[in-house]
Amino acid sequence: MCTVCGCGQGEARLETTEQGKTGHKPGEHGHVHTHAHSHADGTMHTHAHEHHHQHARAGGHAHDHSHDHGHRHDHAPGVIDYGRGPARAHAPGLSQARMLQIEQDILAKNDAFAAANRARFEAHGILALNVVSSPGSGKTTLLTETIRALKANRDVAVIEGDQQTSNDADRIRAAGASAIQINTGKGCHLDGHMIGHAVDHLQPKDGSVLFIENVGNLVCPAAFDLGEAHRVVVLSVTEGEDKPLKYPDMFHTADLLLLSKVDLLPHLDFDVEACVANARRINRRIKVLPVSAKTGEGMEAWIAWLDAARMLAFPARVERSAAMPGS
């Protein structure tokens, strides 16, 4: 894709230079080109990429360019450019140090684990939800009530993430779902690798709903994909209505905001409208459902949301089970 204007394949990504600077108009050019290279060990590969050049020609030829590759360099030889010394100029032989262009995503490893988890959930018709919030928002109570409402019709499994103790998993099991506790120790979030292991142990049934209750933390879990179908953020009305603005990354990546403990609203100054407006400033697609695990208010809508999410994710499976009498 073109990094000047975002035209070309894939999603629109508008980055780097402004259109005016280059006199570039969308759709009038083809930046992407294909070429072949050979590596030091003799392997050849061909790929398409786009690039930007900056030439400084003053007799010699020093040049600097950045590539935006359409593929990942996961082949063994990597990209070795012996012509680039520490001065970032073509001056081979000046120093033993050399530059390696590796263009690797720091979270690529986690993303690969998450992708494997996602493929597994899809193959088994498991609706996986990553439930995130600050500590004390009422996630576990909300989940135990959700399990009680769901368990007559569906298998429910829960992965509980906490720094220490298995208290939450015990509460979930008491509510009637299978559960496994992950203690992250000093860690502040769950990652894709931990979830893969937990699923190995938990073995959720085909067609079940899997809740992943992340560590109570509105910061770190935002960056780690677990392979979930949806991210659900729980915000209790005893917190501030400006939390979406204080922790934008978490609200930006969530599909649903459950506003919990709404039975307490008469006793508080919490402004629901302002809270929803703040959340929409960060993420205009976010759905909001006010719920109370205590009084049951809004629980029906939340269960309906879960059914809809399951229907959208696995239409064939849901139709099949609906056709079976008594299920």
Place this chain on the structure above:
Amino acid sequence: MHEMALAEGILQVLEERASTDAYARVRKVWLEIGPLACVEPQALRFSFDVVASGTLAEGADLEIVQTEARAWCLPCAQSVAIAQRFDACPRCGGHQLQVTSGEQLRIKELEVD
């Protein structure tokens, strides 16, 4: 706090590439970090120094290239620069913005020997 996990991720990449790219020491690492990547560069530097000690990257410099965050404003039908997710469009003041860049978290280049 998860800068520590990210620093470990960087070190893992450096160690994995060491045999395939035949290097023994890493002198410098260029990272590209978008302002919306939820990473605090100072904390990342600190964490990297801690996890890199005693490894092939001990004492390596982290060169952090901060990129610009941009968003597409629907009413203006234009790409605009933003600093944070909840920023209003600098042209129309609206919030119908779709973030298009600024979340990068990549290792760009290494200087090795």
